[in-house]
Amino acid sequence: MNDLVQCINLHKSYMTKKALQNVNLNFQKGKIIGLLGPNGSGKTTLMKIIADLHKQSAGEISICGEKPSHKTREYVAYMPTENFIYGWMRVKEAVEFYAEMYADFEKERALELLSFMEIDLKQKVSSLSTGQRARLKVTLIISRRAKIYMLDEPLNGLDPISRSKIKECIIDQFDSEGVMIISTHLVNEIEQILDEVVFLNHGEVILEGETENLRVQRGKSLEEIYKEVYGHA
Amino acid sequence: MLKLIKFEFLRKRMMFAVSIALVLIGQVYAIYKFFGIEAPVRAIIGQEVFAVYILIVLVAMAILYLIDIIFLFRNDLFKQEGYMLFMTPNSGYKILGAKLIFALIEGVAIVAFYLLLVFFNLKMMKLDVINFEFFRISSEDLVLMIKGLLLGVFVLLEFALTVYLSFALFKSIFNNIRFKGLITFFIFIAINVFKSQIMGVISDVINRSPEAIHISSSYFPVEMVNQALNYGLAATFVSAVILFMGTGYLLENRINL
Amino acid sequence: MEFDNEIPIYLQIMAMIKTDLVIGKILKGDKLLSTRDMAVALKVNPNTIARVYRELESESICFTKRGMGTFITEDESKIESLKEQLVDDYLSQFMKKMEQLNYSIGDIITKLKRFEEATHE
DSSP states (O other): OOEEEEEEEEEEEOSSOEEEEEEEEEEETTOEEEEEOOTTSSHHHHHHHHTTSSOOSEEEEEETTBOOSTTGGGSEEEEOSSOOSOTTSBHHHHHHHHHHHOTTBOHHHHHHHHHHTTOOTTSBGGGSOHHHHHHHHHHHHHTBOOSEEEEESTTTTOOHHHHHHHHHHHHHHOOTTSEEEEEESOHHHHGGGOSEEEEEETTEEEEEEEHHHHHHHHSSOHHHHHHHHHHTO | OHHHHHHHHHHHHHHHHHHHHHHHHHHHHHHHHHTTSOHHHHHHHHHHHHHHHHHHHHHHHHHHHHHHHHHHHHHHHHSTTHHHHHTSSOOHHHHHHHHHHHHHHHHHHHHHHHHHHHHHHHHHTTOTTTTOTTTOOOHHHHHHHHHHHHHHHHHHHHHHHHHHHHHHHHHTTTTTOTTHHHHHHHHHHHHHHHHHHHHHHHHHHHTOOGGGSOTTSSOOOHHHHHHHHHHHHHHHHHHHHHHHHHHHHHHHHTOOO | OOOOTTSOHHHHHHHHHHHHHHTTSSOTTOBOOOHHHHHHHHTSOHHHHHHHHHHHHHTTSEEEETTTEEEEOOOHHHHHHHHHHHHHHHHHHHHHHHHHTTOOHHHHHHHHHHHHHHHHO
16 A cells, blocks of 8 residues: 555534645655645645644545554654744753654664754753754654654745755655655745645645646746746635 | 653653742741740740641642643643644543643642641641640541542542643634633533532432531541541542543544644 | 756756766766765755656666666767767757747858857967
8 A cells, every 4th residue: 555645525624714625635655745835725734634633524534544543643753833842851851752752763863863953962942043943843753764754834934054954854864665745835945855746725725746747737847836826816 | 651651750840849949948937937936925826827837838739739730731732832742642541641640649749748848847846745635646637637638639630620621622622713712711610510510419319418517617526527538539539530531532532733 | 956947857867967977077887876865965856866867777878786776887889879969959959049040050150160260369
């Protein structure tokens, strides 16, 4: 089975708004997938459903053939946009927390990556700069040997050095046995590392396809396609 | 499970250190003040001063404990950092269970610490040598006292669980609607009204409400107090289990973090 | 390397490697970077590099030794013909542009001669 994530007619609605409508998607092993769309288009909701942090309202979703639950979280590595690492921890403690909680966490790799990311193990998480925090977040997620990786806005609001380091880390550590889903609206920054893209708008999939094919078909860069797709929205 | 409990301890280590330090400083200050009172006066009002002091400490500890255990859950459910915990491959029941066990251990530790303080003060203030009837503590009284304090811990825990349940409802079924703060508050009130209704029905059935015996009455036979405490413990326990199951279910199956 | 995001990335990388080969930046028999290292160096998807190597292999410009990596062909004639092909490509691009400007081949030759004289002075 190459489909690691399968969504069939997925719906998510809250009492006052629809967050996802009729989403049908398959994410395959070995791919880096871009989840594109403006704020509020449903990118985060979709990721959170896959991560079992949200429950769908209707439709089916399977993660390696299983329904999302705390068990599927064993092989789903999700990085929320939020600063989710406890501020009271030292970097070292955050690493140890991951090592204890996740069987697939590779501590050695995490330590190596942290030195590449230029983050001091002894520093307190709350005292890290925005860029350092973002780098720490990515490091913790990427150091797992998960099947599904999801990075929610990994480059947003960061300095060029952090962006470049994070991009390099994603490329270097990408595991062909897994799938990597990256959400962003900074298309230009990552379009060269995406195999496939999914464009979301108001909770619906409005365009999907292989990146290189889209370039050939439309003779445009992803960023231009993005502008075209959302220009009138 | 152990990992989760360990994590809760790790997180609270600073707070524990600071609170113990504060209590100790307060203690030193209290003793200093106590012996600042002139000796003859001290002999007369000593026990009242002691009783008031020990009561104030009790109430303060209970309030701080309650706030602390409510925040134990609130911070993870409502703050961004809670993702770190809720993303781990642990079921909602397990995460909640670890918090409760931790809160229980914390409560028992506070009780033990409190008892230590009481005896320490009895000794320091030299009240035990006066040998008043009231302060002559038999082993039976001590058991009752500990039981009473533990009941206090349970009641606070159970109360915190009703708060947890309303938080969980807020973050699951009622998520993403307007006036959620207000709604949560009403849910909380509703849960408590509902609970007291149930308690009323039950105590009508067994015709012996735990509140039937007032500790304040001048005469309280040990046997009856003991029985009341037992009923109280049982009732809180049952209620806590139901609240735990409800909250755990919401965390596991309905959550929208 | 800066990419033109309107054109498939793998084509641009193939062209880059071919150019490097023709101008002698890469020599015959050279070992190419591993897929991952190349991807990191160029900041592109590893799958893109894998595709580049596959395509170059099907054009017999590269070959893979199991467990050793990807190597440039030892075949000198292959590199020669690659050079020819590249020259033809540039030339046809050039010609297309000149034709747009209504230059005949004769005009172009005169122009080129003058250009040569001018640069030699």
